[in-house]
Amino acid sequence: MKTNDIILQTVTKITVFIIILFSIHLFFAGHYYPGGGFVGGLMTSGAIVLLLLAFDMKTVANVLPIDYKHLIGIGLFFAIGTGLGGLIFDAPFLTHAFTDVNLPLLGETSLHTAVLFDTGVFLVVIGVTMTIIQTIGEDE
Amino acid sequence: MFHFIIQLSLVCISLSMLGLIYRVIKGPSVPDRVVALDAIGINLVAIIALVSILLRTNAFLEVILLIGILAFIGTVAFSKYIEKGVIIESDRDL
Numbered sequence: 001m002k003t004n005d006i007i008l009q010t011v012t013k014i015t016v017f018i019i020i021l022f023s024i025h026l027f028f029a030g031h032y033y034p035g036g037g038f039v040g041g042l043m044t045s046g047a048i049v050l051l052l053l054a055f056d057m058k059t060v061a062n063v064l065p066i067d068y069k070h071l072i073g074i075g076l077f078f079a080i081g082t083g084l085g086g087l088i089f090d091a092p093f094l095t096h097a098f099t100d101v102n103l104p105l106l107g108e109t110s111l112h113t114a115v116l117f118d119t120g121v122f123l124v125v126i127g128v129t130m131t132i133i134q135t136i137g138e139d140e
Numbered sequence: 141m142f143h144f145i146i147q148l149s150l151v152c153i154s155l156s157m158l159g160l161i162y163r164v165i166k167g168p169s170v171p172d173r174v175v176a177l178d179a180i181g182i183n184l185v186a187i188i189a190l191v192s193i194l195l196r197t198n199a200f201l202e203v204i205l206l207i208g209i210l211a212f213i214g215t216v217a218f219s220k221y222i223e224k225g226v227i228i229e230s231d232r233d234l
Contacts, residue, residue, distance in 0.1 A: 056229040058230065
């Protein structure tokens with residue numbers, strides 16, 4: 001007998017966007033408030049796990065055609081790249097720089113290269129979590 | 141007075157959590173335990189809200205939303221396991 005999961009699927013379609021928005025908020029608030037790349041990445045993979053629960057692996061792979069193993073490599077590249085960026089300007093490895101920029105829409109914003117390092121953490125956490133869950137979830 | 145009310149509500153929620161823990165341990169069937177665990181998560185949200193009022197901080201407000209989301213995902217995963225035996229299907233249309 002085929003089961004009908006329409007309530008779960010409809011709730012998931014709405015909730016996933018809220019969870020992803022919350023994870024983006026956690027990621028960008030990490031410099032001044034609780035949060036950061038790790039929790040943000042875990043929350044984003046939580047949203048993808050909810051999609052996997054409500055739908056199936058084939059559908060989610062069609063919606064998000066991402067190889068999560070590549071995401072780990074890209075994240076590590078981000079982290080090493082920000083570290084090497086300090087060496088270019090004759091500073092020790094992993095030296096971070098920041099500046100105040102007047103952005104057109106956001107106004108006076110403090111931009112920090114630590115965000116790029118945090119992006120690396122974010123991508124690695126998503127990649128590792130989703131690789132573990134997909135590898136375990138594959139049957140046979 | 142305000143302090144006393146917050147502490148009284150903490151005691152009440154702790155008592156309700158004790159009742160839910162009794163249901164988790166004793167509950168004759170698995171769905172009983174799953175529903176009790178879900179309700180424990182929601183009570184935890186209430187406790188965190190009250191404690192953050194007591195400590196006069198808003199640093200824990202993210203934790204409230206986080207526990208709500210995690211309790212939802214966990215309960216969905218448990219109920220899918222009870223219903224179908226698998227948590228993540230590879231292809232639903234088969």
